Amino acid sequence: MTTSDADFGMRVCVLASSSSGNTTYIETPHHKVLVDAGFSGKKIAALLASIGRDLTDVDSLFITHEHTDHVQGMGVLARRYPHLRIYANEGTFAALPKSVGKLPYDQLSIFKRGTTLTLGDLDVESFGVSHDAAEPQFYQFHHDDRAFTILTDTGYVSDRLAGTIRDSDAYLMELTTT
Ligand SMILES: [Zn+2]
Numbered sequence: 001m002t003t004s005d006a007d008f009g010m011r012v013c014v015l016a017s018s019s020s021g022n023t024t025y026i027e028t029p030h031h032k033v034l035v036d037a038g039f040s041g042k043k044i045a046a047l048l049a050s051i052g053r054d055l056t057d058v059d060s061l062f063i064t065h066e067h068t069d070h071v072q073g074m075g076v077l078a079r080r081y082p083h084l085r086i087y088a089n090e091g092t093f094a095a096l097p098k099s100v101g102k103l104p105y106d107q108l109s110i111f112k113r114g115t116t117l118t119l120g121d122l123d124v125e126s127f128g129v130s131h132d133a134a135e136p137q138f139y140q141f142h143h144d145d146r147a148f149t150i151l152t153d154t155g156y157v158s159d160r161l162a163g164t165i166r167d168s169d170a171y172l173m174e175l176t177t178t
Helices: 042-050 074-080 089-094 161-165
Strands: 009-020 021-027 032-035 060-062 087-088 108-110 116-119 122-128 139-143 146-154 170-175
Touching: 009 042, 009 170, 021 042, 021 146, 042 074, 060 074, 139 161, 146 161
Parallel strands: 032 060, 060 087, 087 108, 146 170
Antiparallel strands: 009 021, 021 032, 116 122, 122 139, 139 146
């Protein structure tokens, strides 16, 4: 991928999505964000390098829920990149596994379910979802009339949820039976 000052829209790259780990990269002209950090910091850096991107440019990390395959590298990334802002809801922050380690509190932002966050040219909406985690949520990213929904680890999609997903231009959905 290449970037320029032109508005190229929103770009999405699923760096990895499986039970061994999940990390998705999204960029707009003004933001570079990750959804989940389900690998070691080193592995996430390597995955980003494979698409010509660098962690030093990533400004935000959105966490869907506290399972290790979604948060494994989050502590390392937070500590290594002081400019990185981390978003999750309160239930998720409270339930993080010990292995994440100490998080720099000034980098954490509570992102409540059912709310919208505006980050310059990127709007992010959060939705609650059914999964065996403390307070799992998924995200829909909006840029320039385009929407991308990322929904992983859910065993049940309600009609309302299906409508939300259907309204997206693209989505990543991983259904599980757990
Ligand atoms: Zn999970």
